[in-house]
Amino acid sequence: MSNNTLYVPTMAELMASGKTPEVLFWVGCAGSFDDRAKKITKAFVKILNNANINFAVLGTEESCTGDPAKRAGNEFLFQMQAMTNIEVLNAYEVKKVVTTCPHCFNTLKNEYPSLGGNYEVVHHTQFLNDLLKEGKLTVEGGTYKGKKITFHDPCYLGRANNVYEAPRLLIQKLEAELIEMKNCKQKGLCCGAGGSQMFKESEKGTKDINVERTEQALETKPEIIAAGCPFCNTMLTDGVKAKEKEDTVKVYDIAELISNANNL
Amino acid sequence: MDHLIDNILFAIVLFAGVSFFILNVKKLVRNIKLGKSVNRYDNSKARWKNMALIALGQQKMVRRPVAGILHIFVYVGFIIINIEVLEIIIDGLFNTHRVFSFLGTLYNFLIGSFEILAFLVIVAVVVFWIRRNIVRLQRFWKPEMKGWPKNDGNIILYFEMVLMTLFLTMNAADYAIQHGHFTENHHYAIAGAFPISSYISNLFSTMNYGSLVIIERVCWWLHIVGILVFLNYLYYSKHLHILLAFPNTYFANLEPKGKFTNVEAVTNEVKLMMDPDADPFATSEDEGEPEKFGASDVTDLNWVQLLNSYTCTECGRCTSECPANQTGKALSPRKIMMDTRDRLEEVGNSINKNNGEFVDDGKTLLNDYISKEEIWACTSCNACVEACPVNIDPLSIITEMRRYLVMEESAAPTELNNMMTNIENNGAPWPYNQMDRLNWKEEA
Numbered sequence: 001m002s003n004n005t006l007y008v009p010t011m012a013e014l015m016a017s018g019k020t021p022e023v024l025f026w027v028g029c030a031g032s033f034d035d036r037a038k039k040i041t042k043a044f045v046k047i048l049n050n051a052n053i054n055f056a057v058l059g060t061e062e063s064c065t066g067d068p069a070k071r072a073g074n075e076f077l078f079q080m081q082a083m084t085n086i087e088v089l090n091a092y093e094v095k096k097v098v099t100t101c102p103h104c105f106n107t108l109k110n111e112y113p114s115l116g117g118n119y120e121v122v123h124h125t126q127f128l129n130d131l132l133k134e135g136k137l138t139v140e141g142g143t144y145k146g147k148k149i150t151f152h153d154p155c156y157l158g159r160a161n162n163v164y165e166a167p168r169l170l171i172q173k174l175e176a177e178l179i180e181m182k183n184c185k186q187k188g189l190c191c192g193a194g195g196s197q198m199f200k201e202s203e204k205g206t207k208d209i210n211v212e213r214t215e216q217a218l219e220t221k222p223e224i225i226a227a228g229c230p231f232c233n234t235m236l237t238d239g240v241k242a243k244e245k246e247d248t249v250k251v252y253d254i255a256e257l258i259s260n261a262n263n264l
Numbered sequence: 265m266d267h268l269i270d271n272i273l274f275a276i277v278l279f280a281g282v283s284f285f286i287l288n289v290k291k292l293v294r295n296i297k298l299g300k301s302v303n304r305y306d307n308s309k310a311r312w313k314n315m316a317l318i319a320l321g322q323q324k325m326v327r328r329p330v331a332g333i334l335h336i337f338v339y340v341g342f343i344i345i346n347i348e349v350l351e352i353i354i355d356g357l358f359n360t361h362r363v364f365s366f367l368g369t370l371y372n373f374l375i376g377s378f379e380i381l382a383f384l385v386i387v388a389v390v391v392f393w394i395r396r397n398i399v400r401l402q403r404f405w406k407p408e409m410k411g412w413p414k415n416d417g418n419i420i421l422y423f424e425m426v427l428m429t430l431f432l433t434m435n436a437a438d439y440a441i442q443h444g445h446f447t448e449n450h451h452y453a454i455a456g457a458f459p460i461s462s463y464i465s466n467l468f469s470t471m472n473y474g475s476l477v478i479i480e481r482v483c484w485w486l487h488i489v490g491i492l493v494f495l496n497y498l499y500y501s502k503h504l505h506i507l508l509a510f511p512n513t514y515f516a517n518l519e520p521k522g523k524f525t526n527v528e529a530v531t532n533e534v535k536l537m538m539d540p541d542a543d544p545f546a547t548s549e550d551e552g553e554p555e556k557f558g559a560s561d562v563t564d565l566n567w568v569q570l571l572n573s574y575t576c577t578e579c580g581r582c583t584s585e586c587p588a589n590q591t592g593k594a595l596s597p598r599k600i601m602m603d604t605r606d607r608l609e610e611v612g613n614s615i616n617k618n619n620g621e622f623v624d625d626g627k628t629l630l631n632d633y634i635s636k637e638e639i640w641a642c643t644s645c646n647a648c649v650e651a652c653p654v655n656i657d658p659l660s661i662i663t664e665m666r667r668y669l670v671m672e673e674s675a676a677p678t679e680l681n682n683m684m685t686n687i688e689n690n691g692a693p694w695p696y697n698q699m700d701r702l703n704w705k706e707e708a
Binding site (some may be wrong): 001006009010027029031032034038041042054059060062063064066068069070071072073074075076077079080081083084106109110111114115136154155159160161165181186187189190192193194195196197198199200202203204205206207208213 | 333359432453506519520521522523524526527530531533534537538557558585588590591592593594595640642643644647648649651652663666668669670671676677682683687688691692693694696698699700701702703704705707
């Protein structure tokens with residue numbers, strides 16, 4: 001059922017009509033503004049729509065979680081952002097949050113509770129696995145059957161929160177051939193964007209981190225590099241371009257792979 | 265009477281060796297207590313479990329199988345051979361010889377396994393030496409490993425080789441005496457099994473009783489004195505991990521690695537700012553200096569971070585996993601730990617020299633030891649924390665220094681300042697309007 005209209009209710013709209021969603025989709029700054037990441041956002045919404053999930057977004061009431069400020073050392077700005085967001089989330093009595101960004105995921109899940117924001121927070125790869133288990137989602141194998149896919153572990157999903165299996169289970173559902181990089185899971189190499197590096201030039205060195213990581217991914221001779229983070233996605237896409245492989249190797253988020261496989 | 269002098273001499277050596285060590289341990293504990301308080305006394309069940317698996321069980325060491333297995337030889341050797349040291353101390357003090365030999369078969373088994381372990385320790389230590397000096401594994405040749413740290417690593421290996429060789433030679437001489445049918449032998453009863461040293465004892469086959477006793481006694485003395493010297497060398501070397509790995513894994517962070525601490529002093533101020541009813545002129549409960557944000561020196565760090573620095577044995581697994589280091593940046597997580605310890609020692613020495621007071625030397629950990637360039641090169645990816653075989657957390661120190669730079673000195677890189685201004689003004693790290701946050705919905 002391919003259709004181009006997305007159904008994206010906001011919390012404000014639902015509240016006005018006296019409804020509460022099961023889950024809040026936290027879109028994040030990248031997912032809202034970055035052209036590449038917006039595609040991930042839309043792919044995820046298509047899956048949610050298709051599975052008839054009762055969700056909502058904050059829309060213009062959403063603001064940066066404060067993650068990049070916190071990693072840069074600006075605790076004031078982080079806590080200002082956090083407390084502002086918590087006021088909004090608590091006002092809507094949000095219980096469960098799903099997000100496509102591991103940085104938002106980590107911050108909301110780990111750093112908001114002691115400031116008064118207590119929610120069940122899941123990464124979209126975990127959420128999609130739950131939908132599979134509940135029978136609300138099926139994944140079609142056809143499109144990616146037998147394709148070589150390697151998965152890059154986002155630091156803030158993997159090492160930071162020990163989520164390694166959820167994205168891999170989804171890739172296996174695509175009937176794709178999952179090939180692990182030499183450095184994967186606990187030993188996964190960072191894409192280079194974490195710790196606010198996304199927003200600054202890197203320090204003097206001999207190489208860019210994203211190129212190093214892309215080379216590790218290319219060693220597996222993949223057709224697709226799968227990611228689960230909008231920042232990793234950007235870094236690896238740039239890395240693939242730097243290695244002039246953009247014609248043969250694509251970088252996709254897991255949500256995009258599922259949305260494509262299901263012809264959404 | 266001869267032996268009485270021996271026993272007294274031994275008691276003096278033992279007392280001196282142990283006392284000097286205790287003196288240094290007290291210094292060590294005092295220095296660690298210079299750190300700020302942090303509660304790591306909760307959840308003792310999980311903490312004991314961590315200690316059992318990671319320190320005692322070497323769980324993270326074996327992630328690199330070659331180094332891991334060799335390390336287990338040395339580690340098990342170290343622990344088990346300590347039973348032998350207990351016997352040596354009793355023999356030394358009371359003029360007995362092989363006092364535990366009444367254990368019979370068990371004693372034979374014990375001595376036999378000590379010998380095999382001693383041999384494995386020598387093998388492992390030789391391989392370690394080759395890895396450092398011939399194969400030249402990259403992580404042992406990073407810039408921070410020049411000079412003392414490099415020599416320190418080798419000295420420890422030489423120490424272990426010599427101690428184990430002395431132990432085996434001592435046993436070999438003993439074995440030769442035991443089985444030599446010397447009429448003058450009344451002291452050396454047949455006891456112990458010598459699967460390794462019996463081969464060495466072939467070298468002694470033509471020696472007379474007197475020479476063999478001299479060899480046995482000299483090795484015995486050098487071995488125990490060597491152990492006491494080594495014990496006291498620990499404080500001055502990177503080798504404290506053999507003791508501190510245990511408290512270090514016990515007190516390590518149990519939270520998810522991505523969870524950074526929320527600074528409480530900031531929480532109070534932000535709450536005040538956001539509360540419309542707050543009285544801006546109200547004085548806070550605790551008068552005095554406002555809290556310093558972040559860390560510029562060792563005394564701004566917490567005691568677990570300082571314990572971390574003493575525990576670090578400079579293996580460099582953190583640095584070899586660090587994405588910044590791998591791509592040629594100045595940052596090395598191991599150097600962060602080494603610098604923290606060096607600065608802490610410097611502060612501690614100042615306290616020793618100045619009757620218990622630290623006299624400001626105009627230096628700080630940040631800038632004089634660790635550069636801003638290192639601090640800003642970190643991607644906060646936690647690879648170093650994950651890699652550390654004893655759960656040291658270099659990232660938490662880097663974060664505290666970033667906090668100091670940003671909140672006390674407003675010294676963030678310009679691009680980060682731009683990013684933070686954007687968050688402040690538009691609620692996003694880029695200059696987009698918050699009102700446009702849902703525009704993607706229409707762009708389908």
